[in-house]
Amino acid sequence: MKVLVVDDFATMRKIIKNVLKQINIENVLEAENGKHALTVLGGDTVDLIISDWIMPEMTGIEFLKACKNDDNIKKIPFIMVTAEAQKDNIMEAIKSGVDNYIVKPFTPEKLREAIDKAKAKVGK
Amino acid sequence: MDVKYINPFIMAAQSVFRTMLGIEVTLSKPVIKTNRTTSGEVTGIMGLVGDRKGTITISFQDKGALFIYKTLIGDESSAINSDVVDAIGELTNIISGQARKEFEKAGINLKAAIPMVIVGKEIELNFITTLPIVQLPFNFSVGNGTQEVMFLDFSFE
Numbered sequence: 001m002k003v004l005v006v007d008d009f010a011t012m013r014k015i016i017k018n019v020l021k022q023i024n025i026e027n028v029l030e031a032e033n034g035k036h037a038l039t040v041l042g043g044d045t046v047d048l049i050i051s052d053w054i055m056p057e058m059t060g061i062e063f064l065k066a067c068k069n070d071d072n073i074k075k076i077p078f079i080m081v082t083a084e085a086q087k088d089n090i091m092e093a094i095k096s097g098v099d100n101y102i103v104k105p106f107t108p109e110k111l112r113e114a115i116d117k118a119k120a121k122v123g124k
Numbered sequence: 125m126d127v128k129y130i131n132p133f134i135m136a137a138q139s140v141f142r143t144m145l146g147i148e149v150t151l152s153k154p155v156i157k158t159n160r161t162t163s164g165e166v167t168g169i170m171g172l173v174g175d176r177k178g179t180i181t182i183s184f185q186d187k188g189a190l191f192i193y194k195t196l197i198g199d200e201s202s203a204i205n206s207d208v209v210d211a212i213g214e215l216t217n218i219i220s221g222q223a224r225k226e227f228e229k230a231g232i233n234l235k236a237a238i239p240m241v242i243v244g245k246e247i248e249l250n251f252i253t254t255l256p257i258v259q260l261p262f263n264f265s266v267g268n269g270t271q272e273v274m275f276l277d278f279s280f281e
């Protein structure tokens with residue numbers, strides 16, 4: 001499985017990569033915001049997207065909407081990561097077609113669960 | 125200080141260590157911090173504002189910070205560098221985020237500032253408040269029977 005991790009903070013990308021490694025997912029691409037992620041997706045195929053919420057240039061929600069409006073990538077399971085269980089943000093993400101979300105802090109098992117549910121939602 | 129202001133920080137530290145690091149921490153007796161210096165050698169600082177206001181600091185000695193870095197990121201570092209500093213900053217962010225969630229359950233809504241990290245031993249650090257500064261010492265094992273401490277200091281009103 002190849003995963004695209006999108007977060008403007010390199011340390012957080014490393015943390016997520018380390019958690020993914022603990023569930024045996026080591027093929028990881030990185031992007032520092034939604035705009036950069038779309039460029040990555042234009043040149044590579046991935047099986048899952050894990051994106052932060054607040055990022056410069058293109059936020060997680062904007063990136064999510066761009067993905068779900070693109071026939072070529074809308075079937076890629078999309079998980080959003082947030083530090084706060086803000087109901088308004090989560091509702092907006094759900095309306096915009098997010099396949100699952102996970103609230104920091106999370107265990108490798110929680111992430112695995114979130115991935116499985118996101119994959120099931122898009123029928124993968 | 126009202127215990128309802130202390131418990132969210134205890135629960136946040138324990139929860140974050142358990143979930144993000146896979147480590148159980150043990151809380152030693154909370155004390156009132158009387159000195160005006162950082163408690164460890166790598167110290168993350170976060171301001172909180174909203175229905176209440178306050179500041180928390182999370183401080184480790186070198187060995188503890190390097191262990192946290194290794195466990196959180198999966199890389200090893202033999203010295204405190206910018207990567208280790210960033211990891212402690214992110215841990216400060218996550219612990220304060222979890223504490224805010226705990227406060228939210230009690231109907232207290234808070235927002236966080238941007239974390240800062242100070243590196244150095246016994247650096248002068250002044251909480252500008254007349255309220256007591258509570259220090260929560262959390263012990264954790266770094267293997268080979270060695271224990272390290274994370275000091276979570278805060279003032280909250």
